[in-house]
Amino acid sequence: MNATAVVRATPAVQLPLLRTQATGNYAAAAAFAENFAIESRNLSYSVKTRQGRILPILNDCSLSIPAGQFWMLLGPNGCGKSTLLKILGGLLNPTGGYLHVKKPRSFVFQNPDHQVVMPTVEADVAFGLGKFNITHDEITSRVAKALDAVGMYEYLQRPVQTLSGGQKQRVAIAGALAEACKVLLLDELTSFLDENDQVGVIRAVKSCLASSEGTTALWVTHRLEELEYADGAVYMEDGRVVLQADASTILNFVEDRQSSYIHQINS
Numbered sequence: 072m073n074a075t076a077v078v079r080a081t082p083a084v085q086l087p088l089l090r091t092q093a094t095g096n097y098a099a100a101a102a103f104a105e106n107f108a109i110e111s112r113n114l115s116y117s118v119k120t121r122q123g124r125i126l127p128i129l130n131d132c133s134l135s136i137p138a139g140q141f142w143m144l145l146g147p148n149g150c151g152k153s154t155l156l157k158i159l160g161g162l163l164n165p166t167g168g169y170l171h172v173k174k175p176r177s178f179v180f181q182n183p184d185h186q187v188v189m190p191t192v193e194a195d196v197a198f199g200l201g202k203f204n205i206t207h208d209e210i211t212s213r214v215a216k217a218l219d220a221v222g223m224y225e226y227l228q229r230p231v232q233t234l235s236g237g238q239k240q241r242v243a244i245a246g247a248l249a250e251a252c253k254v255l256l257l258d259e260l261t262s263f264l265d266e267n268d269q270v271g272v273i274r275a276v277k278s279c280l281a282s283s284e285g286t287t288a289l290w291v292t293h294r295l296e297e298l299e300y301a302d303g304a305v306y307m308e309d310g311r312v313v314l315q316a317d318a319s320t321i322l323n324f325v326e327d328r329q330s331s332y333i334h335q336i337n338s
């Protein structure tokens with residue numbers, strides 16, 4: 072286990088888990104786990120190359136995301152953020168380690184044009200509800216509530232192709248909320264958006280969490296300025312979780328990393 076990084080990241084949160092495991096107090100450990108929406112320990116993921124070689128992508132990734140909070144996942148290009156998010160979303164299976172993610176969980180992808188599939192906003196948000204055994208009234212009520220949470224209720228009858236990128240992202244998030252997801256996994260939603268839309272989507276997610284009962288969001292981003300909206304963040308490098316902490320600690324850590332990198336290049 073990457074105990075150093077974990078204990079250093081959020082000692083008040085992490086230490087009781089280690090203690091309950093050490094003493095074998097499983098009831099306390101279970102109650103403690105209830106407070107977390109996402110928990111992984113020593114998670115690894117590797118793929119087999121065409122030559123039959125094992126290629127490690129993620130190593131020893133340990134993190135704990137408290138339920139009901141808005142967290143971000145950051146790190147340089149290619150460090151493994153999307154791969155980790157796909158594992159948390161059940162789209163890929165880890166090759167080692169322990170993982171618990173509260174369910175149902177929903178994954179919202181990067182490109183807004185790949186998110187919305189039905190002709191109108193209302194139909195799109197209702198689309199995923201077909202798999203549940205619920206009444207038409209219940210569907211109508213869930214769609215209205217979810218669109219309201221992302222500030223898009225007045226767009227109910229709008230053809231989706233007339234929406235902006237940020238509005239499409241919000242509709243996609245509403246679709247996930249309508250399915251009553253406990254964990255919302257969001258992969259670089261703002262990379263296709265202009266500045267106004269970026270902030271609009273982040274605020275929509277924050278307001279959804281505030282109006283939900285314990286929904287947790289994990290948001291992958293490259294943009295350090297988005298950290299100001301986060302309750303906490305996880306920083307990765309080279310397939311590993313390097314630090315989990317509150318947003319300002321992560322911001323300082325990444326800025327220090329960047330300035331020492333620039334210093335190295337210039338010296």
Ligand SMILES: Nc1ncnc2c1ncn2[C@@H]1O[C@H](COP(=O)(O)OP(=O)(O)OP(=O)(O)O)[C@@H](O)[C@H]1O
Pocket residue numbers: 118126128146147148149150151152153154155
């Ligand atoms: N199926 C695969 N086969 C080979 N390499 C892979 C595979 N999946 C991911 N990788 C490699 O693993 C590394 C992590 O990829 P990933 O997309 O998770 O990174 P990321 O942090 O999300 O990157 P970015 O910020 O650029 O989107 C990259 O070097 C990528 O090329």
